[in-house]
Amino acid sequence: MTSVPAPKRGRFKIFLGYAAGVGKTYQMLEEGQEMRRKGMDVVIGYFEAHGRKDTIARTEGLEIVPRRKIEYRGTLLEDMDTEAILKRKPEVCLVDELAHTNVPGSERLKRWQDVHVLLEAGIHVLSSLNIQHLESLNDQIWQMTGVRVRETMPDWVVDQADEIVVVDVTPRALRHRLERGVIYSREKAEKALENFFTEQNLSALREIAMRHAAHEIEDKLSAQEEAALAGGAQTALSAEGPKRRECILICIDERPSSAVLIRRGRRVADYLRAECIAVYVSPDPALAHLSQEDREAVERHLGFARNLRIRTEVIEGQDVAASVVEFARAQHATHIFMGRSLSKGWTDRVHGSTLNRLVRLARDMEITIVAERRR
Amino acid sequence: MPDARPSPEELLQRVEAEERQAKRGRLKIFLGYASRVGKSFRMLDEGRRRKQRGQDVAIGSIQSKVGPDVQGLAGTLEIIPSLKARMDGKDDEVLDVVAILKRHPQVCLVDELAHDNPPGSRNPKRWQDIQELLDNGITVVTAVNLQHIAEQQDAVERITAKRAQQTVPEAFIRSADEIVIVDVPPHDLRQLEPVSAEQTRRLSELRELALLLTAEVVDAQLRQCLDREGVEVFLGSRERILVCITPRSHAQRMLESGRRNADRFHCGFLAATVRQPGLSQADAELLESNLALAREMGAQVHVLDATDSVGAILEFAREQGITQLFVGHSLTSRWRELLFGNPLDRLIEASDAMDVRIFPHPASP
Numbered sequence: 001m002t003s004v005p006a007p008k009r010g011r012f013k014i015f016l017g018y019a020a021g022v023g024k025t026y027q028m029l030e031e032g033q034e035m036r037r038k039g040m041d042v043v044i045g046y047f048e049a050h051g052r053k054d055t056i057a058r059t060e061g062l063e064i065v066p067r068r069k070i071e072y073r074g075t076l077l078e079d080m081d082t083e084a085i086l087k088r089k090p091e092v093c094l095v096d097e098l099a100h101t102n103v104p105g106s107e108r109l110k111r112w113q114d115v116h117v118l119l120e121a122g123i124h125v126l127s128s129l130n131i132q133h134l135e136s137l138n139d140q141i142w143q144m145t146g147v148r149v150r151e152t153m154p155d156w157v158v159d160q161a162d163e164i165v166v167v168d169v170t171p172r173a174l175r176h177r178l179e180r181g182v183i184y185s186r187e188k189a190e191k192a193l194e195n196f197f198t199e200q201n202l203s204a205l206r207e208i209a210m211r212h213a214a215h216e217i218e219d220k221l222s223a224q225e226e227a228a229l230a231g232g233a234q235t236a237l238s239a240e241g242p243k244r245r246e247c248i249l250i251c252i253d254e255r256p257s258s259a260v261l262i263r264r265g266r267r268v269a270d271y272l273r274a275e276c277i278a279v280y281v282s283p284d285p286a287l288a289h290l291s292q293e294d295r296e297a298v299e300r301h302l303g304f305a306r307n308l309r310i311r312t313e314v315i316e317g318q319d320v321a322a323s324v325v326e327f328a329r330a331q332h333a334t335h336i337f338m339g340r341s342l343s344k345g346w347t348d349r350v351h352g353s354t355l356n357r358l359v360r361l362a363r364d365m366e367i368t369i370v371a372e373r374r375r
Numbered sequence: 376m377p378d379a380r381p382s383p384e385e386l387l388q389r390v391e392a393e394e395r396q397a398k399r400g401r402l403k404i405f406l407g408y409a410s411r412v413g414k415s416f417r418m419l420d421e422g423r424r425r426k427q428r429g430q431d432v433a434i435g436s437i438q439s440k441v442g443p444d445v446q447g448l449a450g451t452l453e454i455i456p457s458l459k460a461r462m463d464g465k466d467d468e469v470l471d472v473v474a475i476l477k478r479h480p481q482v483c484l485v486d487e488l489a490h491d492n493p494p495g496s497r498n499p500k501r502w503q504d505i506q507e508l509l510d511n512g513i514t515v516v517t518a519v520n521l522q523h524i525a526e527q528q529d530a531v532e533r534i535t536a537k538r539a540q541q542t543v544p545e546a547f548i549r550s551a552d553e554i555v556i557v558d559v560p561p562h563d564l565r566q567l568e569p570v571s572a573e574q575t576r577r578l579s580e581l582r583e584l585a586l587l588l589t590a591e592v593v594d595a596q597l598r599q600c601l602d603r604e605g606v607e608v609f610l611g612s613r614e615r616i617l618v619c620i621t622p623r624s625h626a627q628r629m630l631e632s633g634r635r636n637a638d639r640f641h642c643g644f645l646a647a648t649v650r651q652p653g654l655s656q657a658d659a660e661l662l663e664s665n666l667a668l669a670r671e672m673g674a675q676v677h678v679l680d681a682t683d684s685v686g687a688i689l690e691f692a693r694e695q696g697i698t699q700l701f702v703g704h705s706l707t708s709r710w711r712e713l714l715f716g717n718p719l720d721r722l723i724e725a726s727d728a729m730d731v732r733i734f735p736h737p738a739s740p
Contacts, residue, residue, distance in 0.1 A: 013560075144611035166558040166586065170403070173553075200604065203597035204612035210556065210590040211613070211641065217583040221576060264730070271639045340723065353720070359704050359735045366632060367733040369723050371698070 007122030012115070013163040014098065015128045018209040019202055020050075021174055021183035024128035024167045025096055029058035031126060032094045036062065043090040045118070045125075046080035046111070048097055052182060062094070070105045077103040082114040085123070092124045099133035099153040112157045131209040134158065135308060136267040139260050139373040140208070145201045154308050155270060158216065166213045171202035215271065222273065246274035249333040250310070251324055253280070254294040257339045257372060258301040264370045265337045266308045277331060278305040278312045281323045285316045321357035328365060337368045400514040402505070403553040404488065407520050408585035409578055411564045414518035414557045415441060415486050419448040421516055422484045426452065433480035435508075435515075436470050436501075438487060452484070462493040469496050470504045475513070482514045489523030489543040502543045518557075521585040524548055534580045549592055556589040558582070587641055610696060610728060614642035617697040618674065619688055621648065622658035624703025625736045626665035632734070633701055634672050646674040647691055649684035685722050692729060699730045 013031075015024040025047070036042045044064040049056050065088055068081035079102050085093055095118070100111040108114055115125050132141045135152045142148045158164065169177075178189045178197055250265040252258040262278060269276035280287075280298055287295045302312040317323030320342070328336055342354060359367060403421070407414040415438060426432045434454045441449070455475050457468040469492050475483055485508075490501035498504050505515050522531050526545040528538050548554070561570060561578035570578070594613055601609050618633040620626055630646065637644035646669035648662060669676050681687030692700055704719050723731055 140611040144609070163560040163562060165560060166556060168556045168558060168589075170553040170555055200597060200600050200606070200609070203593055203600060204609075207590050207593045207597060207612045210586045210593065213558070214583045214586040214590065214641065217579050217586070221579055221583075224576070272636065273639075340727065355723070355733075356719070359719075359733055363735040365735075367735070369731045369733070371730050372727045 006120075010119040010122050010124040011163070012119055012124075012161045013126050013165065014158060014161045015126070015165050015167050016131060016158075016209060016213060017128070017167045018131050018205040019174060019197065020130065021177050022167050022169050024130075025052075026055050026058055027165070027167050028094055028096070028126050028128050029055065029062070032062055032092065033058065035092055041091040043085065043088060043093055045082075045085050045093040045095045046097070047094065050183070051185075054182075063090075065093075070103055072104045077105075079103045079106055080111065080114055082107070082117055085118060086121055089121070090123060092126065093118055095125055095127045098127040098129040098157070099151050101151050110153065112153055129153075129158070131205055131212060134212070136263050136270065137208065137212075139263055141205070143373045144204050145196060147196055155266070156309050159219065161216075164213055164216050166210060168206070168210075171199050171206065174202060175199070219270075219273070244332075244334075246272050246335065247331060247333040248272075248274050248276050248335040248337055249324065249328045249331065250276065250278040250305070251281070251320070251336065251338040251342055252278055252298070252301050252305070253339070253342050254290065254297040254301075255339065255341050256297075257341060258297075259304060260373055261337060261339045261370050262301065262305045262308065262310065266305075266310060268335075268337075268368075269310075274335070276310045277333070278302065278310045279315050279324065279327060280313075281315045281317050281320045283316070283318050285314050287314070321354045321361060325358060325361040325365075328362065333365065335366045335368060336362060337370055339370055340372055398512055400509040400512050401552040402509055402550065403514070403516045403555070404548060404551045405516075405518040405555050405557050406548070406585060406589055407518070407557045407559075408581040409522075409561075409564060410520060412557045412559045414520070415445050416448065417555070417557050418484055418486065418516055418518045419445060419452070422452055422482065423448055425482055431481040433475070433478060433483055435475050435483045435485045436468060436487065437484075439468075453480075455480075455483075460493045460496070462491075467493055469493065470501060472497055472504050472507055475508060476511055479511075480513065482516060483508055485515055485517045488517045488519035489539065489541045491541045500543070502547050506547075519543060519548070521581060521588065524588075527584065527588065530584055531581065534577050534584075548588075549595060551592070554589055554592050556585060558586070590641075610698060613696075614640040614698045615696055616640075616642060616644050616699045616701065617688075617692050617695065618644075618646045618669065618701040619648070619703070620646050620662070620665045620669060621703060622654070622661040622665070623705065623736070624665075625734055626668055626703075629701050629703060629734050630669055630672050630674065632732075633674065636699065643695075644672075644674050645677065645695060645697070647677040647679055647688060649679045649681050649687045651684065652682075685718050685725070689722065689725055692726070697729050699732060700726060701732045701734065703736050704733045705736055 015028045017024040032042045032044070042062060044059060044062050046067070047059060047064065065081060065085050067078040068084065070077050070079060080095065095111065095115055098112050098115065102108060102111060102114070115127060118125050131137065132149045133151055133153050134155050136155050138149055138152055175193060175197060177183050178193055181189055183189065184192060248265050248269045250261055252261060265276060265278070280302065283289055287298060290298065305312050313327070315323050315327050324336060336358065355369070405414045405417050422432045422434070432452055434449060434452050436457050437449050437454065455471060455478055458471050460467045460469050470485060485501070485505055488502055488505070492499055492501060498507070505517060508515050521527055522539045523542050524545050525542040528542065532538050561575045561582065597612060616633050616637050618629050633644055646666070648666060654662065666676055677691065679687045679691055702719070702722065719733065
């Protein structure tokens, strides 16, 4: 067993769209067909037809690995059968709806985790994703559209894709498709046109998707550049000398707004290519001073941060401002992010608020009070 | 601040513009970042689908060197022959505007938007031919490469060391009713020989540029849509950074950070100051040099007149859809704060829709 070398990781390609119906699945199938014509062994691991005739027609001739049936509380549910795909071992596997949450009783919680298993087994994966499922955009999208997207996926999953393709149509064309009943049933389409699929929502999501794709491309280019620099190669850009990497320290508390803070910190860190650490300051490292409810909330926030690949620390200390700044210094943090609630806490007439004390102590850092997203 | 309420003359002009717009054909552009991304295919495919839905579609111009799939698609549509011409010793084709106007299809497909017509043609540039078709109520679907947009030439040259000979003004691209990005990873470009790592890098940079340009056009369309619907504040689709400038703040540090952040987010970068009455000569000079620095660093600079500086900055930030407000904070003594209140606390209290980034600096003497 141990002598078998791990297979080379498969290539991961994501078809990124800004809404349902832009044609992600269609284009993914189209590419699958093209690969099959070139003689590659292609299967469909999971595919959601939504009754769209054009799309269904594109599956013709492609092998579909049957879905797994899972019984849950007396109902028979279906989902992708990762084990069967591994056993079948195709060269290429098509997996629709990357952000999907698996049905209860599945081995893994999320479909993207199954995709990772396939990639690790050396299978190339083509998958589809809508922009609103990215975790770091969750608050923004809620603020814009009034819709709180429940199925989210950490941004780093997308960062790991070898290729991202933007599947684009204009909002006008998309709304026409809806009106013609191509995407949803007539009744569902009418509702969608009034609510989520308004011209302004679609335009905004489209802009975000394009900007995100551009960011991903830039990120890959800079990573390559950094790798080249580390390898000793001289480029024109190295003339400035190596810049110190920025580091964002996020100060969370037990309040629900900490989730907003963590998402925002992650997003800014991604754009600044900064490190990211989330901290909770507590007089007791075991958090025993908190009520059970608050303790669970803090632990949930820390877990959420780790999920987004943010390092977390509980710092022992009585004085939030002093402890945070001391820790920030030790970590060479350049930014401190906090919420409005924390910044106001601990106010007393002699020393002022946590924020005022922090500003006095952290003169060399940038201190950001994160917006409260409201509607 | 411009007065938001339009005058009767402006309203009339707006109505007339809308009427002209209503009679005008629609312009739809497929934008790519390189040849072979499949723009012509997408354009013709759109023509095919429109024809299927019963629209009257004709091709006004099609490239001569195309793959079999594009040829196949073109074969299903009516072609209005273009005029043959010779330019610089080469065969050239010119859109037959007269023939198209006479045939007057509902939708006309025109490949290669950036094309110079030979001397003596009806219009010097193909985009002007298209303009005529649009003015006459014909909808035009066309395709163009990023490299051929005049205002993008400098950026493109930095990447490829080349400039295009035939270009189309960016304003024409921005005037499109609809723009679609044809996005393909460099890896998948059609009929291309294996590309080197260096070529892939260049193509990726062009691709990023094309995506960002399209995002800008989409944003402009979004703003128009919000205007029509009367939505005043709409956050979320883009970042915008505003640096607040005072005489004694560390303007350099704040502006450098603002610039770096704006570059990373590819977002708007503004600087504003509130003109204070009774500023000392020394402070007035400091303020001027800070504002000059802001301009030098590419910030859009605004000088506001108000007595309440915190209120004025916040109102301006809201109007401008700012998502990140950069402020300096002077470390005044605690007793002063207790006596006069802390403007930072007030600012944060009242600015819940945006991030406030604080840059501490020593107290003024």
